[in-house]
Amino acid sequence: MSRYLFFVSELYALAILRPLQEAVRARGDEAAWFCERESLSEYLRPEEVRLASVQAVIDWRPDAVFVPGNWVPQFFPGLKVEVFHGFSVGKRSEARGHFRVRGSFDLYCTQGPDTTQPFQQLQQQLGFFRVVETGWSKLDPLFNGRYPRDQRTRPVVLYASTFTESITSARVLRDTIAASAQRGDWQWLVTLHPKMAPDIIESYRALEGPDLRFAMTDDILALYAQADVLLSDTSSVVPEFLTQHRPVVTLRNRRPGPHLLDVQEIAEVIPAVEHALQQPESLMNAIRDYANRIHPYRDGRSSERVLDATSHAIQVGRAGLTRKPLNVWRRVQARQRLGYWGF
Structure with missing residues (x-):
């Protein structure tokens, strides 16, 4: 049985991650939530499992962490998976926005060719993450x-x-x-x-x-x-x-x-x-x-593809990838944000 953690920094993450949660449960696996801010946990449903502290996350030992945002604590166990908070709409330059790579993720689950191709180019240049086109989990309910x-x-x-x-x-x-x-x-x-x-x-x-x-x-x-x-x-x-x-x-x-x-x-x-x-x-x-x-996928099964890509990435590990950047300052910032200094 696999364990999957949903990392929530903003309220919009719930709509993106809940279709993934359904797919996880349909496979007989476990899902849990960690909210960066206490106020976000108020929006979780009674049947959704919340891990209330960083130590609880570490003790639970997820196999993967799904993130619809641009950061995730590197000290969390598990594969770090970017599932995106939206499409690129040109509110800011791409260098600062949609296609900025911060060294946080092992796997990018892209929404369609418009996102996949730039990230594949970055994958070739940087070498420390994988890119798989899956479609976007948020849209599954729209098409199922x-x-x-x-x-x-x-x-x-x-x-x-x-x-x-x-x-x-x-x-x-x-x-x-x-x-x-x-x-x-x-x-x-x-x-x-x-x-x-x-x-x-x-x-x-x-x-x-x-x-x-x-x-x-x-x-x-x-x-x-x-x-x-x-x-x-x-x-x-x-x-x-x-x-x-x-x-x-x-x-x-x-x-x-x-x-x-x-x-x-x-x-x-x-x-x-x-x-x-x-x-x-x-x-x-x-x-x-x-x-x-x-987003060419209209079958409502993007969440399934995300889980398949994640399972494969876990299976092959870091084979063929270069080391992720150390990013000491970003790692320190993550600990400051969550108030956690354990090792």
């Missing part, structure tokens, strides 16, 4: 039938925005969305990130009515499944939604392309949504091409 679409008589438009103040569209689009809902153009779903400014959240919550539903949820996939079109900006929700092969309208996206209906002016937003609902052939072909690059 967990979220059947509701019966509807009108199109559903989902609005979701990044919380980053410098690029969010939430402040400037509030009145446009309010006017559309008041006209009854279509059914609106609105969700905002918990880190969004509180005044913005309250301003959208006030719009709730027959043609607009406001939802603060940790299960945004359920909203994706119901929407015909997404309206957003430079948010991580954009590529996630596109994997369904459904259109996205963005306002001033930092990385526009033929797979998006990106507009620069607020007055262009509603006409762009209307156009997206028609699903023009050229746009839909571009969306399918983009989705196949970032």
Whole structure:
């Protein structure tokens, strides 16, 4: 029986790791959680096993540690597996963001060719980790039938925005969305990130009515499944939604392309949504091409592939790999963050 640890530094990790937990349990193996901050443990479910201290993790001796983030304590036992917190959306340079290698991981489970190829190049250059394309565990519920679409008589438009103040569209689009809902153009779903400014959240919550539903949820996939079109900006929700092969309208996206209906002016937003609902052939072909690059897997079994890749990496060990960088300062920082100095 194998033991797998889920290392949680941010709340979004739960949605990424829970499909993995299901796959682990289906194989008859053990899963446990370690939360970097005590407050995160409040979101664990009663049936989920929590290891409350670093010493408990060390004593439990996991075979692998799954991490949807950019750091993991090297003194934790087990193979260190990066499963990613999202797709690369261009919020920051790739050298500082998605493709930055910090020397923490033994295995990168990539989401699709767009991620796999750069990491394979880094693997060849650096030599101390493996790369396996598996698909992304977070999206498994979107494709395994967990979220059947509701019966509807009108199109559903989902609005979701990044919380980053410098690029969010939430402040400037509030009145446009309010006017559309008041006209009854279509059914609106609105969700905002918990880190969004509180005044913005309250301003959208006030719009709730027959043609607009406001939802603060940790299960945004359920909203994706119901929407015909997404309206957003430079948010991580954009590529996630596109994997369904459904259109996205963005306002001033930092990385526009033929797979998006990106507009620069607020007055262009509603006409762009209307156009997206028609699903023009050229746009839909571009969306399918983009989705196949970032995440071609639509079988809901990415978690299974992650576990298979992890089992193989454990079996072969460090054979063929160079030594991981020592990174003394980063190791000290990890102990400081967790307040653990045992050896």
